[in-house]
Amino acid sequence: MAQTRAKKDAAPAPQLKKTPTGINGLDEITEGGLPQGRPTLVCGAAGCGKTMLAAEFIVRGAVEYGEPGVFMMFEESTQELVDNMRSLGFDLEKLQRQRKLALDYVHVDRAQIQETGEYDLEGLFIRLAYAIDSIGARRVVLDTIEALFAGLPNQAILRAELRRLFQWLKDKGVTAVITGERGEGSLTRYGLEEYVADCVILLDHRIIDQVSTRRLRIVKYRGSSHGTNEYPFLIGSHGVSVLPITSLRLDHKVTDKRLGTGIPGLDEMFGGKGVYKGSSILVSGSPGTGKSSVAASFVHAACLRGERALLFAYEESDSQVLRNMRSIGLDLAPWVRKGLLQIHASRPTLHGLEQHLVLMYDLVRQFKPSVVAVDPISNLSNQHDDVGLKFTLMRLIDFLKQQGVTAMFTSLTADATGPVAASEVGVSSLMDTWLLLTNLAYNGERTRTLQVLKSRGMYHSNQVREFIFSDNGVDLVDVYLSGERVLTGTARIAQVAQELAARQLRGTDHERRMRDLANRRRALDAQIAALNAEADERAGEVQFAIEREKFEAEGTAARAREIAAASGRQKSDRVAGRNGVKSARAAR
Amino acid sequence: MSTTASPRKKSAPVVAEWQLRLYVAGRTAKSEAALANLKLICEHHLAGRYSIEIIDLLVNPKLAAGDQILAVPTLVRKFPTPIRKIIGDLSNKERVLVGLNLLPLAAAKA
Numbered sequence: 012m013a014q015t016r017a018k019k020d021a022a023p024a025p026q027l028k029k030t031p032t033g034i035n036g037l038d039e040i041t042e043g044g045l046p047q048g049r050p051t052l053v054c055g056a057a058g059c060g061k062t063m064l065a066a067e068f069i070v071r072g073a074v075e076y077g078e079p080g081v082f083m084m085f086e087e088s089t090q091e092l093v094d095n096m097r098s099l100g101f102d103l104e105k106l107q108r109q110r111k112l113a114l115d116y117v118h119v120d121r122a123q124i125q126e127t128g129e130y131d132l133e134g135l136f137i138r139l140a141y142a143i144d145s146i147g148a149r150r151v152v153l154d155t156i157e158a159l160f161a162g163l164p165n166q167a168i169l170r171a172e173l174r175r176l177f178q179w180l181k182d183k184g185v186t187a188v189i190t191g192e193r194g195e196g197s198l199t200r201y202g203l204e205e206y207v208a209d210c211v212i213l214l215d216h217r218i219i220d221q222v223s224t225r226r227l228r229i230v231k232y233r234g235s236s237h238g239t240n241e242y243p244f245l246i247g248s249h250g251v252s253v254l255p256i257t258s259l260r261l262d263h264k265v266t267d268k269r270l271g272t273g274i275p276g277l278d279e280m281f282g283g284k285g286v287y288k289g290s291s292i293l294v295s296g297s298p299g300t301g302k303s304s305v306a307a308s309f310v311h312a313a314c315l316r317g318e319r320a321l322l323f324a325y326e327e328s329d330s331q332v333l334r335n336m337r338s339i340g341l342d343l344a345p346w347v348r349k350g351l352l353q354i355h356a357s358r359p360t361l362h363g364l365e366q367h368l369v370l371m372y373d374l375v376r377q378f379k380p381s382v383v384a385v386d387p388i389s390n391l392s393n394q395h396d397d398v399g400l401k402f403t404l405m406r407l408i409d410f411l412k413q414q415g416v417t418a419m420f421t422s423l424t425a426d427a428t429g430p431v432a433a434s435e436v437g438v439s440s441l442m443d444t445w446l447l448l449t450n451l452a453y454n455g456e457r458t459r460t461l462q463v464l465k466s467r468g469m470y471h472s473n474q475v476r477e478f479i480f481s482d483n484g485v486d487l488v489d490v491y492l493s494g495e496r497v498l499t500g501t502a503r504i505a506q507v508a509q510e511l512a513a514r515q516l517r518g519t520d521h522e523r524r525m526r527d528l529a530n531r532r533r534a535l536d537a538q539i540a541a542l543n544a545e546a547d548e549r550a551g552e553v554q555f556a557i558e559r560e561k562f563e564a565e566g567t568a569a570r571a572r573e574i575a576a577a578s579g580r581q582k583s584d585r586v587a588g589r590n591g592v593k594s595a596r597a598a599r
Numbered sequence: 600m601s602t603t604a605s606p607r608k609k610s611a612p613v614v615a616e617w618q619l620r621l622y623v624a625g626r627t628a629k630s631e632a633a634l635a636n637l638k639l640i641c642e643h644h645l646a647g648r649y650s651i652e653i654i655d656l657l658v659n660p661k662l663a664a665g666d667q668i669l670a671v672p673t674l675v676r677k678f679p680t681p682i683r684k685i686i687g688d689l690s691n692k693e694r695v696l697v698g699l700n701l702l703p704l705a706a707a708k709a
Contacts, residue, residue, distance in 0.1 A: 115664060117667065117669060118667045119667070119669065120667075123681070123682060123683055123684050124684045124685070124686060125683065125684065125685040125686070125694055125695070125697065125698030126685075126686055126687055126694070127685055127686070127687040127688070127689055127690060127691040127694040127695055127698065128629075128632075128633075128636075128687035128688035128689055128690035128691055129629050129632075129687060129688045129690070130629065130670040130671060130672060130673075130686045130687040130688065131629070131670065131671060132669055132670050132671075133624040133656070133670075133671040134622060134624065134656060134663050134668035134669045134670055134671045134673065135669045135670075137624060137656040137657065137660045137663050137671075138660065138663040138664055138668070138669075140660065141660035141661055141663070159669070162669075163669075163670070163686075
């Protein structure tokens with residue numbers, strides 16, 4: 012018994028025990044959360060979101076993981092924090108009433124304090140212990156404990172006491188988050204990283220091209236692997252979202268299910284079944300080739316199937332999208348009213364690229380759409396180099412694939428005359444299906460064409476189709492190949508008319524020829540009848556002649572027999588006369 | 600002055616001119632020293648005009664938040680206002696007097 016227990020105890024804990032933060036993305040980077048029962052330092056410059064991160068750690072712990080938390084603040088007052096967090100939808104007062112959260116505002120006013128002789132910070136310990144014990148807290152936040160350095164002049168005592176505090180927190184077994192202001196040349200202004208060395212998270216807030224981006228990096232994490240890159244994060248309307256770049260793996264499940272694109276002609280080009288569910292589609296083309304309409308058809312089709320769709324519009328406002336799509340017979344407004352469709356319109360310059368991405372993550376997570384359309388992605392790259400966009404999109408595509416969301420991205424190419432791939436944002440290789448929309452200018456007319464440049468894992472037509480707008484949405488028609496030219500638009504219609512006329516002409520000609528043939532046949536039939544009659548006549552004559560000849564021959568033969576018989580009778584008459592007499596006599 | 604009595608029930612029944620509160624955490628050497636020092640100073644400077652309330656945070660931990668106590672021992676001058684806090688074992692008499700506003704700063708340094 013004891014042995015087995017010993018064995019069980021000896022069974023190695025494969026991983027450091029971790030406390031999930033519940034913060035979007037942070038648990039992925041830290042591979043499970045913050046080190047359980049140990050303090051974690053969150054440092055960064057003013058306004059980069061330290062308090063927000065710490066508060067969300069506490070709130071998520073209390074709400075989602077059933078771990079009550081203590082939030083001890085040194086800078087903000089309790090009411091300020093409650094108000095600030097309410098704007099993110101966290102009701103701290105309610106949590107306090109439910110005894111899931113204890114708030115304690117430690118105010119240190121240097122002006123009030125006179126120092127004389129020996130002291131320690133037992134008062135702080137007692138307050139913290141009281142708060143922890145009163146609700147059975149598993150999580151503790153100290154925000155920002157460095158404020159003590161400003162309030163208490165004796166740094167020697169303070170440092171010794173902080174060291175004792177962190178050790179005490181470890182002994183208590185609570186998972187603690189300590190925030191610290193970033194200092195010159197060091198992680199924190201007062202060197203807190205000396206004491207809190209298990210896990211250090213650095214937050215950063217920087218401006219690139221007038222667009223601000225918050226970034227998060229795990230500087231160290233003792234006893235655990237973790238993502239080491241800088242990850243963009245966003246403080247959105249639902250708290251902090253961190254965006255892992257590399258921790259996402261390429262291991263999404265795929266399905267054989269297909270779904271229609273909303274354009275019957277296009278589905279036909281994919282063997283009549285549309286595209287794979289969960290795949291990503293790139294629609295590229297120069298201005299005015301109908302990219303937005305393809306995207307709108309795509310979401311419209313999803314809504315028709317009763318699925319949820321999410322449309323990110325970076326060029327038009329949502330009402331403009333609705334109006335413009337109504338003009339080609341795609342009425343999206345009912346879907347919006349039903350809640351099947353969400354149109355999220357914003358200017359690309361509103362946020363940095365990463366923040367856009369985080370926003371998309373958040374929306375996709377909340378709304379759980381079946382399809383997502385982004386119109387266009389190329390606009391997002393205006394402020395960034397293409398490399399950034401590619402990485403961002405890679406993350407977005409991977410994320411969508413893991414969620415099983417079918418995504419359509421439109422991309423504006425500079426000019427149709429340029430090389431097709433060169434003007435792409437370098438994302439075509441990430442896409443499963445690539446549709447190219449081009450304008451054909453010919454004969455004083457511009458027409459739209461569509462072709463499938465690639466579509467992974469399925470049959471797809473390699474023909475160019477003409478892309479038309481009608482009152483019933485968009486559709487494709489086969490283009491006409493006439494000689495070496497592809498005919499589209501009016502030229503195609505003219506060609507259709509021409510061919511129709513030619514077909515009619517041919518039809519008339521055929522009819523005439525059939526009539527001729529029938530006439531000829533009738534004439535021949537008459538001739539055949541005449542000849543047959545003649546033949547019959549001949550046959551009759553021949554038979555008659557034969558009969559006559561037979562008759563004559565018989566007559567001759569008869570005569571010959573008669574003659575022969577006559578001569579014979581005379582002789583025999585004589586013989587018979589004698590014999591006859593004799594016999595007559597005898598008879599008598 | 601004394602008419603505006605403190606609403607706290609725990610304060611001394613007879614409202615003294617000087618209300619002092621000493622926060623300690625258990626009977627440690629520091630807290631004993633602080634109490635001894637305080638009594639000495641009060642008897643010397645405020646004889647008959649003061650009341651001392653000793654609060655042991657180990658017994659009443661929730662009282663720590665009320666006066667924003669971090670360090671122990673802490674002496675809080677509740678009255679007369681403004682509130683003053685003196686942390687430490689009160690071994691430096693001059694500083695205590697300055698802290699209690701019984702002595703101008705210049706006199707303490709002199």
